[in-house]
Each structure stands twice: as structure tokens, then as C-alpha cells.
Amino acid sequence: MDQETDLTAGARAATLPAPFREWFAARGWTPRRHQLDLLARTREGRSVLLIAPTGAGKTLAGFLPSLVDLAERARPKPGAPRQGIHTLYISPLKALAVDIQRNLTQPVSEMGLDIRMETRTGDTPAHKRQRQKHVPPDVLLTTPEQLALLIASADAGRFFAGLKYVVLDELHSLVTSKRGHLLSLGLARLRKLAPGMVGIGLSATVAEPEALRRWLVGQTPPGAMADIVTVAGGAKPEITILETDEHVPWAGHSARYAIPAVYEAIRRHRTTLLFVNTRSQAELLFRELWHINADNLPIALHHGSLDVAQRRRVEKAMETNSLRAIVATSTLDLGIDWGDVDLVVHVGAPKGASRLAQRIGRSNHRMDEPSRAILVPANRFEVMECRAAIEANYLGAQDTPPLSEGALDVLAQHVLGRACAEPFEEAEFFDEVRSAAPYSGLDAATFSRVVEFVATGGYALKTYERYARIRRMKDGRWRISHPRIAQQYRLNVGTIVEAPMLNVRLTRQRGGAMRGGMVLGKVEEYFLETLAPGDTFLFSGRTLRFEGIRENECFVTSAAGQDAMVPSYAGGKFPLSTYLAGEVRAMLGDPARWKALPEQVADWLRIQKEKSVLxxxxxxxxxxxxxxxxxxxxxxxxxxxxxxxxxxxxxxxxxxxxxxxxxxxxxxxxxxxxxxxxxxxxxxxxxxxxxxxxxxxxxxxxxxxxxxxxxxxxxxxxxxxxxxxxxxxxxxxxxxxxxxxxxxxxxxxxxxxxxxxxxxxxxxxxxxxxxxxxxxxxxxxxxxxxxxxxxxxxxxxxxxxxxxxxxxxxxxEPVPGGASESLLGEAVDSLIEEAMGGA
Amino acid sequence: MNVVEGIGGVLPAVEIVIAGEGAVCDPSGALYLPADRLLVVSDLHLEKGSSYARRGRMLPPYDTAATLKRLAAVIDRHRPAAVVSLGDSFHDADGAGRMPEAFRERLLLLMAGREWYWISGNHDPLPPEGLPGHWVEELGVGGLIFRHEPSPGEAEGEIAGHLHPGARIVRRGRSVRRACFACDGARLVMPAFGSLTGSLNVLDRAFAGLFRREALTAYMLGAERVYPIAGAMLRPT
Known part of the structure; x- marks a missing residue:
């Protein structure tokens, strides 16, 4: 954090309580304008959306109102009943919650504040969760799934009655998914339990901040919005497209042609972060880099399927700056501490301008210095796409997806959770649900059908009345029919449905008995289904030989030195954004813009114009x-x-x-x-x-x-x-x-x-x-x-x-869907051929 | 690449020989013995939906109707003199009692005018409440013996169910999984007929020792035909 030159800031900082003023002063810092602005607005009871680039001190700003309020509150008299939660912090990642706690503990203890902070995630042991229920901390750091569980318990009312602030981190990434829908319903519930509650959303730059502002507050009246505080972007990033004399391929996604040039770039920088779009690309790039790693540079691999212990080791090495390069699939897979990254390389087209901006934001955490990034297109169309993305980043164009309408399966889950907490009145609950922005357009008939679905499956054939999970009581309210239902609910909460995964275990024995060995990580079942024993594939940076599956484990042996049958590219995870698509089309039709493209790509377009048309x-x-x-x-x-x-x-x-x-x-x-x-x-x-x-x-x-x-x-x-x-x-x-x-x-x-x-x-x-x-x-x-x-x-x-x-x-590509009958027929035909042909 | 090329001509029903007796594998998952005019179906698991609903999982209540409809179709196709339901006819012991009246009538209509044998299974260890038919542990017909669970070791002429066999092949990088009849010429394990029943790979350990591996053929169920696939082409899990 560095000095702010705003002259009024010093005066405004006077509104801070003494311990805070002294803490800032002792470090030679002045609170930033957006931090004070946010504080002033939340003190008036306004919810606020804070939009800031990475490195702008977002977290401290988000917590400042809560910490100030906690510092100023009167000490509880001895024997007074315990207060509930004061501040709730919700992040999409368990790791982030843990990290934030670490980062906040320091200033809190340095200021000598008496504030208890605890995390609660899926990993928190049962006895600690139990204790949190009885003796709630002041600040609870948690995830959307844990919030759903907390509001579904019978003592939710008492637990949240004193709630003052909810801080929502990485809000831009949370709101676009079903997890966001679940969270919006949870917030609607919290607003009922703690009517004075103030929401603080922390977000990267997005295309439509209005949608997020609506999301943050109850839609009563419809269209209500939170305040907004925006921190201007830091220095413009320096983005270039990899220059190479090599032939840029016509098609494909491997970018093999660029590996020597990428390696050179790694050598010239302190720490390089390499982003790719899929796990198989990450494995391939990692292997190719080590192929030519004559200097034995420490280059690591990091993606979501690797074993947790291995990922933590890489993150640790990253924190201590002992790595020169790290190949990763997504910003969210990575831990939090970025070390001294001074270059981001993006292999393959970024598919969206906003995604590119966020990934580049990972380099150089000091926001006043420019970030450096190199884009490596894997084929010729990607060259144009990268060019369009660069221009978009300079133009500040944003193409984050629009927020979607609330999903009904998520609503069904929430309805059951609501009944688990206490009986509810349907009309009143309907109003509460509609106060969540994603569900503001929901009609009463659909809501009733969802409630019916939760009760008896909602079938036209009414045969399940006697097994109903929730029932109407005499006074018209709905309640769960049996405590067992609440137990079932708790086991199934959440919206992340993972593809079945199998452990990958490295053994010594080929064929024969499969047991023992180190776990390398997890692989999707559907991928393993296409393998036959003896097939080789890349995983965890090694070439492995598939031996077989036993129960929920897949056994492999090392096939070092062999060529791997690389997992087929299952298509990019993200489709090309509408904005970039429009830009690529515009570039195609305007020869004046081809000057910005490498010669061989411009040539390709010129010949197209001659032979056909653009x-x-x-x-x-x-x-x-x-x-x-x-x-x-x-x-x-x-x-x-x-x-x-x-x-x-x-x-x-x-x-x-x-x-x-x-x-x-x-x-x-x-x-x-x-x-x-x-x-x-x-x-x-x-x-x-x-x-x-x-x-x-x-x-x-x-x-x-x-x-x-x-x-x-x-x-x-x-x-x-x-x-x-x-x-x-x-x-x-x-x-x-x-x-x-x-x-x-x-x-x-x-x-x-x-x-x-x-x-x-x-x-x-x-x-x-x-x-x-x-x-x-x-x-x-x-x-x-x-x-x-x-x-x-x-x-x-x-x-x-x-x-x-x-x-x-x-x-x-393999044949997806539709043709399984013909494949069976083919299998029979080849059998007949084998039988008849050999004669 | 998406291929929309059509499949070849339709083959006639697949005939097999088990311990010297001829039988026809029907694509519905039923087995027909023309010599005895006998139709065999296994693991109907009727009222599975309501069995789950009782425990708080509201599966669609249409599984019984769907299974009965397919059963009616295959009975209509072969017009058997006798039907053997090879155990697990109902998903639980109360299943028959819980069955809605309309379905019970439909089932009685199918049973009318023919012999009907209920073989006891692990899900339905008691005779179905209020339904006619013979209730037996096992049934011998000529050289064949019908029972729910396959007996361990060799068992020439045994026709069993219980395991819900399924098979998987991989062609052109794509995996196809189907329920199947599993047969090595001596013994046959029937696919589950019920509309909400999944399957277990025939290479799973649960099938260990039941078949002579080199003679095993999986008769995989297609939409309109049965595909005989040699054991050597099958893939685990």
C-alpha cells in the first residue's frame, strides 16, 4: 500500500477511531479515499458494491466498517447474554476464507482490538462447528454452502439476530453460477433475520455493475440498488502477442510451435505464471517445457485434479519465490499468495476480454506498476482473437456474462432448507424469495409448483401424499414431516455436482495384483472409460500407463520416456465471448486492421479474399x-x-x-x-x-x-x-x-x-x-x-x-452422442468380419 | 465429428442355446423358450419409485406403469403359455400391497389365461400380497433350472437374475454401456427388466467364477435388436 495524495483524505481519516488512525500513521499510510467512502456510506446503513482492480486493498476496505463498528461497541457486561455473529464473510473458496483470516489477524492484534474471528468450511471439525453455534465468533468467514446449512438450522434466528455486515468476496465470479443463486436466497433470508444488515460486495471490474448492485440488496421495491464505490484501474497492462518466426498452425490447441519462445520468456523473467484453458493443455505444455529445460529451471504444474498435498507444495514454493514458472488452468485453482510474479503468459486464446484482464491482474500485485503479459495464440483464428482481446483490454471493454435467472432446482433445495429451520407461510416466503434479484421475476404459480415438488415430487399422479417430505399444518404453514428429512437435506446441500472422479494410484506392478502406491490426483470417470489397459496418458506431469480400475481407484504404472496418448481436447471450457466474436468478424472484414496482425496471418486473409470472399x-x-x-x-x-x-x-x-x-x-x-x-x-x-x-x-x-x-x-x-x-x-x-x-x-x-x-x-x-x-x-x-x-x-x-x-x-474428435447404436452395430460387424475374414 | 449415417439392416432376434435348450433373447430384456412357450423376465422391481418415496426421495411414480407396458408388449409379441418372473418382482416386501389399483388390474389382465410363476428374490422374500400365481423358490423346466440368485461355481442349465448384468464396449474413443444377457452356453444371467433398474458390469467381481471367461458372450440390448458381443471385446467398469 502506498501513499495517497488526496489532500482531503487526512481530514476525513479523522473520522476513524483512534486505534485505526494510529495504526495507519505508524506505517506512514493514509487511508485511501475508497476505504473511507465505503465506511461513510455503510455507516448510513447503505449496502455498497466496491469495484476495484487486484491489489487495491479491497479486503481491508471491505472489512473496515465492520472492524470500526466492533472497536467502538461497548464491552459486554459480565453475565450479559452472548451476542450472535456480527460480521459474515463469504467467499467462493475455502482457501480464501482461511487466507483472509490470516491477513486480518495481524492488523487486528496490532491495533489491540478484542475481536474473535473464525472460519467455518467443509473441513471444520464437528466439535468446532458445534462450539461456534453456542459461542459465535464476532466475525465468521465461510462459504455459500455453509451459509445454506446455517440458515437451515433451528437456531438460525438467534444466531443471526445481531448480524450487522455481510462481506461478499469475488462477487463477480459467484453471481454467474447456481452457487450464486443459492447465495442470493441465503441473503434474502438473512435480511429477514437481521433487518438492519448491510451488504458489502467486493468485485473485479464487470460489464454491468447495475446488475450486481441490484443483486446486493432486497428487490423491494424492484430495481433497488446498492451504492457503488469504484477504484480506478492502475497502470495499463503491457500485453503483447508472442512474436515468432515459426509457422503459426492452421488448427489445433497445443501451441507446440511456440514452446522455445515461451521458454526464452521464462528465462528472462523472475517468476512466470502460464495460463491455459484446459487441464490437458496444462499437462502438455508442462511436459514440452521440461523437454527443453536445459537450465533445469524450477517449473511446476498446478491444476484442480492434482492431489491436494501436491498442490499445497507448489503453492508453498510459490510463496517463497522458489519457482521460476508455474503452469495453471485457472486463477481459482490457485492458492492466494502470488509471490513475485512479473510475467503472465496466456497460451491459447483467452476467449473473453474480461477473463484476460483478470488473469493478467495476477501479475505484479502492486497496482500502480503495469502488468506484463504475453499471449500465445495456438492457431491462426486465435491470432485474431488475441489481437481483439488486447484491443479490448486497452479500450476497457468488458464482456462478463449477464446474470442469469434463478434456477428452479436451486430454489427447491432452498425451500426444503427453509422448512428444516422452522415452519413457513407460503405467501410470506414467496415475497422473501422474490426479494432476491435472480428470482425477482418468479411467478406465484411456478413457486407453488416448486413447493409441491419439494413436498411430494410434484407429479400429476398424486400417489405420494402419504410420504410427503413437507406438509401443511392446520394453520396453513408448511413444516417438515420428519426430522430424518432435515438430516437428508444436510447431506445434500450445495450446487456443485462433480463428475464422478477416481483416484489415480501409481503402482509398480504391471497387470496382476493392483494395490498400494502413491495417489497422484483424481481423473474423471468418463475419461478413464475410454482407456484400455496398456494405454498411456499424461497426468501430473508424467506419462502413465493405465493398468485397470478397482473399486473407486484407477491403477497406473510409470511409462516414462514413452509417447502418451494425450487426453483428447474436449473443447475449450469457455466458448468465445460474443464481444470478441464481433471484434474478430470486424477485423476479418476490414483489411486496414490486418496491419496489426503477423504477416503470415494477414497473408492468409489476403489469399482468402482472392480465392473466395471475406x-x-x-x-x-x-x-x-x-x-x-x-x-x-x-x-x-x-x-x-x-x-x-x-x-x-x-x-x-x-x-x-x-x-x-x-x-x-x-x-x-x-x-x-x-x-x-x-x-x-x-x-x-x-x-x-x-x-x-x-x-x-x-x-x-x-x-x-x-x-x-x-x-x-x-x-x-x-x-x-x-x-x-x-x-x-x-x-x-x-x-x-x-x-x-x-x-x-x-x-x-x-x-x-x-x-x-x-x-x-x-x-x-x-x-x-x-x-x-x-x-x-x-x-x-x-x-x-x-x-x-x-x-x-x-x-x-x-x-x-x-x-x-x-x-x-x-x-x-470422437463421436459425441447419438450414434451409440451404430457403434454397437459396428462392433458386431467387426466380429463377423473377424469370423468370416479369417477363413 | 458427429456421424449421422444410418445403421445396417435389422437382424432377426438372437437365438441362443443354453445347456442344449434353444431360447430367444428379446431386445426388451425378456427370454423366450419357444419349445415350452415360456417367457422369462427378471428383476421387475415394481413399485421402486414409491419405495424410494417412502424414504424421502420422490422418484417419478410412473416406473410400474412403464414396466407393465413393456411387459404387455413382450407378452403380446410371443403370446406365451407360461411366464416366469425371476425374483425381485417387487422392489420391497410391501410393494404388491402398495401398488395402485389400476396397475394391479393391468397386471391381472396380463396374468389371465396363462401359468404364472413368481420366484422369490432378496427384495421380495414373501409372496406378493393379493396376487394369484405360483410362488416358488426355484423352478425346473427340462434341462433348465430357474432361480433368482446364481449359485456359486458351475451350474449347467441355470437361468438366474439378481446381478443386473450390463456390458461396455469402446469404439472410436467412445464408450457404449447397455444392459445385457450374460451367457457362456452353460449358464445365463438375465438383464433386469424393470424401468428404473441400473446395471452392473459383467466383468465386476460379483460375477467372478460364474462363467467360463473364454466362452462368455454379452448379448447387449439395443433399441430394436440384441447385439452379441464376444467377452474379449468387453471393458470393465
Whole structure:
């Protein structure tokens, strides 16, 4: 923290109690303007959203009102009843809560304040949690899931009656998920229990601060907003695109070409943080760097699947500055102390301008010095995307996703939790739920259906009345029917449904007996399902040989020195943001902007212009051409892989009907290629196929419905909704041993429900989830309406330069969904071939 | 890459031989013995939804209806003279008593005019309340013996259920998992017929010692046909 030159600050600091003034003075510091501003507003009972870049002293600012209030309160008289919680701090990460406690303890003890601070997370031992209930600390640092548990207990009223402040950290990342929905409902409850409570939200810069300001306060009246205090950004970051003489690849995500240059950059800096988008990219980059690590620089690997102990070791080494580089997947996977990072390298395109800004913010924690970052595009389209992201960062453009409507499965969980605490009156509770911003648009009928769902499953066939989990009492209020229900609720609270993971255990023996060995981390079950014994893959920085699975452990042996079959790139975790997509399209259509691009990329675009055409920003280009014995249609919507995948599914259905005999398609973030047996270009020329009709928005009606009916996408979404809403149980560690046979498969429930009650509330919740998540329907719909009447068709004799990247993806990805019957048929065919062919 | 190419022509129902007796594997998961006009179904787990609901998990109450509908279809297809329900016909001992009246009538209609054998299972150790049919521990027909749980070791001609066998193959990097009939020519373990029943991989330790591994074939259930897959192609878990 350094000196503030604001002249009035000194005068305003006078409002601070003596211990605080002296503490600041002893360090030669003056409280910053935003810290005092926040203090003044909260003292008037206003909730406040504090927006500040990393390193601006956000945490201290957020806690200042609470600490001042605690310092000024009268000492409790001996024998007076104990106070409840004074301040609640909620963060998305357990580690963050622990870290904040450490950081606050120092100033609190230096000022000699009598304040008790404790953390409460999933790791807190039962006896300590019990004690916290009886003897609440002044400040409790916790997570959204723990808050849900606390408000669902019978003594929640007493526990929170004296609550004055709620500090919400990393609010921008919390609010976009179902965890955010759960938290918003928890806050609505807290506002009831402690009406004078003040909310303080701490957030990085976001596109629409108004949405966060509404989120922070009760929506009574609708549209009410918290105050806002903004800290201006520090020095502009210095971002460059990696310069290299190497050939930038047409397609792919590995960025192998850039490894020597990246290594050089690491050598020239103190500590480098390398970000990639997926775990498999992290493993690959790590291995490639060590391949050429002639100087034996300490380079480490860090991602969420690694064993906790190993992650902690890396974080520790990071704190003590004993690492030169660390390869990581996301800022949230990492611990908190960043050491002396002086360079951030981003391998692969950042996919969103805001994400880039936040990752870069990790370098150089002093906010008045510029951060340094190098972007490493993995292919040519990514070069344009990186360029667009850099310009956005300089322009201060933000593209954080808009806040979504509150999910109904989360609401169902909250309703049961509410009943666990004490009986509730439906109408009153409905008003409380609607005071949470994500649920402000909820109608009474839907709310009643959710309550019915919680009670008896909400089925049209009323056969479960006698088993109801919550029942109406004579006075009309709802209560739980049995204490066992509250117990079940406690085991299933939360919105994080993890894909089943298996421990990876390194043993010595090949084949044969599998036991013992060190745990390297966890891998998703679905990935291991595609492996056969003897297959090799990269994990934890090593090449491993898969030996087999026993119970919930996967056994591997070392395959050092062998080439690994790398986990297939399952697509970026994040689709290209709408903002960046628009910028890339604009760049494509404006040759004046190509000067900013590397020569080989600009050349590529020039040749495209010669051989085909470049679409303008608002246009949709569709190319058709033959290749080998197939005919191709390539479209360039630039709307992200999810939307393209949905579009591909729908277009193939329509082309099938039009007689074009499509065979398959592949989608990337930028474009979509469909291939078939008929000459689609010829059909368009002759008028047998109309592009306007093919791309008409009406595809989002019946065609979508028909395709989705059996889609694995919906089943996967349903599984999450079923767990969160409490329809099926969460899988707990150790339970896997009892086998699949005893756990009810959510897929089977889905099939039964869809056949017998297609309008069920949980199917509606699933559909809404999928439409905004995996299908990206809103974005597809916007694209279709934007490009209406603006489709440019180019019938070519051969493949165009722009089509090369997507064409290279064909055959690389495994077949997702839909075709399992044909795979079974194939397995039988190969069996027949084996039997007949050998004769 | 998404492939939308169609599958080849539909093969006729798969016929197998168990201990010298001919049988047909129906894609619904039922087994039909034409010589005896006998239909076998296993692990119906009727009223599983309500069994969970009793314990606070409100699964859809439509599983019984769905199972009965499929049972009606397969009975209509083969018109058997006798039906064997190979145990775990109801998900718990009170299942039959809890079954809504409409379903009970539907079931009685299916039972009318044919012999019906309820074999006792671990989920339903007592005769189903208020339903006709013969209640037996096991049943011998020709060279075949029907019982719920497979007996340990070799058992020529045994047809059992209980384990809910399923199989998994991997093709082109993709995994396909289906319920299956598991058979090595001497013994057959039936797939579960109930609509809310999951499956257990036939390579799981629970199946150890039941089959001659080299002769094991998994008859995986497809939408309209049964796919015989050699044991060597199967993958664990």
C-alpha cells in the first residue's frame, strides 16, 4: 500500500477511531479515499458494491466498517447474554476464507482490538462447528454452502439476530453460477433475520455493475440498488502477442510451435505464471517445457485434479519465490499468495476480454506498476482473437456474462432448507424469495409448483401424499414431516455436482495384483472409460500407463520416456465471448486492421479474399466445395463452439430432409463444416436448396425439440438438476463401492419422466439450464436473426483458405452422442468380419 | 465429428442355446423358450419409485406403469403359455400391497389365461400380497433350472437374475454401456427388466467364477435388436 495524495483524505481519516488512525500513521499510510467512502456510506446503513482492480486493498476496505463498528461497541457486561455473529464473510473458496483470516489477524492484534474471528468450511471439525453455534465468533468467514446449512438450522434466528455486515468476496465470479443463486436466497433470508444488515460486495471490474448492485440488496421495491464505490484501474497492462518466426498452425490447441519462445520468456523473467484453458493443455505444455529445460529451471504444474498435498507444495514454493514458472488452468485453482510474479503468459486464446484482464491482474500485485503479459495464440483464428482481446483490454471493454435467472432446482433445495429451520407461510416466503434479484421475476404459480415438488415430487399422479417430505399444518404453514428429512437435506446441500472422479494410484506392478502406491490426483470417470489397459496418458506431469480400475481407484504404472496418448481436447471450457466474436468478424472484414496482425496471418486473409470472399461484420459467409468423394458446406458464424454444435445438429436434420444426404459435421469456436453425399453447392444454384430457409430461425422450434428429446446433453443437465433439487442423492466418497446397481440412475428417471410427464417442473428446469448453458440457444437465435437476408454464398471448386482450420478438425474428435447404436452395430460387424475374414 | 449415417439392416432376434435348450433373447430384456412357450423376465422391481418415496426421495411414480407396458408388449409379441418372473418382482416386501389399483388390474389382465410363476428374490422374500400365481423358490423346466440368485461355481442349465448384468464396449474413443444377457452356453444371467433398474458390469467381481471367461458372450440390448458381443471385446467398469 502506498501513499495517497488526496489532500482531503487526512481530514476525513479523522473520522476513524483512534486505534485505526494510529495504526495507519505508524506505517506512514493514509487511508485511501475508497476505504473511507465505503465506511461513510455503510455507516448510513447503505449496502455498497466496491469495484476495484487486484491489489487495491479491497479486503481491508471491505472489512473496515465492520472492524470500526466492533472497536467502538461497548464491552459486554459480565453475565450479559452472548451476542450472535456480527460480521459474515463469504467467499467462493475455502482457501480464501482461511487466507483472509490470516491477513486480518495481524492488523487486528496490532491495533489491540478484542475481536474473535473464525472460519467455518467443509473441513471444520464437528466439535468446532458445534462450539461456534453456542459461542459465535464476532466475525465468521465461510462459504455459500455453509451459509445454506446455517440458515437451515433451528437456531438460525438467534444466531443471526445481531448480524450487522455481510462481506461478499469475488462477487463477480459467484453471481454467474447456481452457487450464486443459492447465495442470493441465503441473503434474502438473512435480511429477514437481521433487518438492519448491510451488504458489502467486493468485485473485479464487470460489464454491468447495475446488475450486481441490484443483486446486493432486497428487490423491494424492484430495481433497488446498492451504492457503488469504484477504484480506478492502475497502470495499463503491457500485453503483447508472442512474436515468432515459426509457422503459426492452421488448427489445433497445443501451441507446440511456440514452446522455445515461451521458454526464452521464462528465462528472462523472475517468476512466470502460464495460463491455459484446459487441464490437458496444462499437462502438455508442462511436459514440452521440461523437454527443453536445459537450465533445469524450477517449473511446476498446478491444476484442480492434482492431489491436494501436491498442490499445497507448489503453492508453498510459490510463496517463497522458489519457482521460476508455474503452469495453471485457472486463477481459482490457485492458492492466494502470488509471490513475485512479473510475467503472465496466456497460451491459447483467452476467449473473453474480461477473463484476460483478470488473469493478467495476477501479475505484479502492486497496482500502480503495469502488468506484463504475453499471449500465445495456438492457431491462426486465435491470432485474431488475441489481437481483439488486447484491443479490448486497452479500450476497457468488458464482456462478463449477464446474470442469469434463478434456477428452479436451486430454489427447491432452498425451500426444503427453509422448512428444516422452522415452519413457513407460503405467501410470506414467496415475497422473501422474490426479494432476491435472480428470482425477482418468479411467478406465484411456478413457486407453488416448486413447493409441491419439494413436498411430494410434484407429479400429476398424486400417489405420494402419504410420504410427503413437507406438509401443511392446520394453520396453513408448511413444516417438515420428519426430522430424518432435515438430516437428508444436510447431506445434500450445495450446487456443485462433480463428475464422478477416481483416484489415480501409481503402482509398480504391471497387470496382476493392483494395490498400494502413491495417489497422484483424481481423473474423471468418463475419461478413464475410454482407456484400455496398456494405454498411456499424461497426468501430473508424467506419462502413465493405465493398468485397470478397482473399486473407486484407477491403477497406473510409470511409462516414462514413452509417447502418451494425450487426453483428447474436449473443447475449450469457455466458448468465445460474443464481444470478441464481433471484434474478430470486424477485423476479418476490414483489411486496414490486418496491419496489426503477423504477416503470415494477414497473408492468409489476403489469399482468402482472392480465392473466395471475406464476410463483412454483419454477414454470414457460407462456402460449398467438393473434396475427395464428399461435398462440404462450411459456415462462419463466429458464435462459439456450443452454439455451432447446436446449429450443426439442426442443419444436418434439415439437409437430410432436403435430400442432401449429410453424413456428419464438426464445429469449432469460429466455424462449422458439414459434409454429405450430394452436391450442396449445386443444389443451391439450381434452387433445390434455399440457404435462407435452411438458416431460418424456425429451426429453433420443432426441429430443436425433436433432436433434444434423446440428446445426451439434456440427460447430463437433468442429472445435475436431479441432484441439486434433492430428487436423487449426491454421491459421497466411498459410496461408489456399493456399485451402480443400487444407485438409481438419473438417466432412467429422465426417460420415465419424459415419457409420462413431459411438463414436469424438473424437466422445465433442465430445459432452461440447457438452453442457456450447453446449447447456447439465445446466442444462436440472435445470430440467425442478425444474418437474416445477409447470407453470402460462395460456391467453390476447392477448399478455401478460411475453411482449412475447421477441415483439419474433422476426424480428430470422437463421436459425441447419438450414434451409440451404430457403434454397437459396428462392433458386431467387426466380429463377423473377424469370423468370416479369417477363413 | 458427429456421424449421422444410418445403421445396417435389422437382424432377426438372437437365438441362443443354453445347456442344449434353444431360447430367444428379446431386445426388451425378456427370454423366450419357444419349445415350452415360456417367457422369462427378471428383476421387475415394481413399485421402486414409491419405495424410494417412502424414504424421502420422490422418484417419478410412473416406473410400474412403464414396466407393465413393456411387459404387455413382450407378452403380446410371443403370446406365451407360461411366464416366469425371476425374483425381485417387487422392489420391497410391501410393494404388491402398495401398488395402485389400476396397475394391479393391468397386471391381472396380463396374468389371465396363462401359468404364472413368481420366484422369490432378496427384495421380495414373501409372496406378493393379493396376487394369484405360483410362488416358488426355484423352478425346473427340462434341462433348465430357474432361480433368482446364481449359485456359486458351475451350474449347467441355470437361468438366474439378481446381478443386473450390463456390458461396455469402446469404439472410436467412445464408450457404449447397455444392459445385457450374460451367457457362456452353460449358464445365463438375465438383464433386469424393470424401468428404473441400473446395471452392473459383467466383468465386476460379483460375477467372478460364474462363467467360463473364454466362452462368455454379452448379448447387449439395443433399441430394436440384441447385439452379441464376444467377452474379449468387453471393458470393465
Amino acid at each position: 464476410p463483412r461484420r454483419q454477414d454470414l459467409l457460407v462456402e460449398t466445395f467438393p473434396r475427395a468423394s464428399r461435398h462440404y458446406m462450411v459456415a462462419y458464424p463466429f458464435e462459439g463452439r456450443l452454439a455451432h454444435q447446436t446449429l450443426g445438429m439442426l442443419l444436418t436434420r434439415r439437409l437430410e430432409r432436403a435430400g442432401a444426404r449429410p453424413l456428419g459435421f464438426v464445429a469449432t469456436d469460429y466455424s462449422l463444416a458439414i459434409w454429405g453425399l450430394e452436391d450442396m453447392g449445386g443444389m443451391i444454384r439450381k434452387g433445390a436448396l434455399s440457404l435462407a430457409q435452411l438458416f431460418d430461425e424456425d429451426m429453433l422450434g420443432d426441429d430443436l425439440e425433436a433432436w433434444l428429446a434423446d440428446s445426451w446433453l439434456l440427460k447430463r443437465t437433468f442429472r445435475n438438476c436431479a441432484v441439486i433439487s434433492g430428487l436423487v442423492e449426491k454421491r459421497h466418497p466411498g459410496q461408489e463401492k456399493t456399485g451402480r446397481q443400487v444407485t438409481v440412475s438419473a438417466d432412467l428417471i429422465y426417460d420415465v419422466l419424459r415419457a409420462h410427464e413431459p411438463d414436469h417442473i424438473l424437466l422445465q428446469a433442465t430445459w432452461r439450464d440447457a438452453a442457456t448453458g450447453l446449447l447456447d440457444i439465445a446466442r444462436l437465435g440472435e445470430m440467425l436473426s442478425r444474418t437474416r437476408g445477409r447470407i453470402m454464398h460462395k460456391d467453390l471448386e476447392r477448399i478455401s483458405p478460411l475453411a482449412v482450420p475447421v477441415m483439419l478438425e474433422i476426424g480428430k
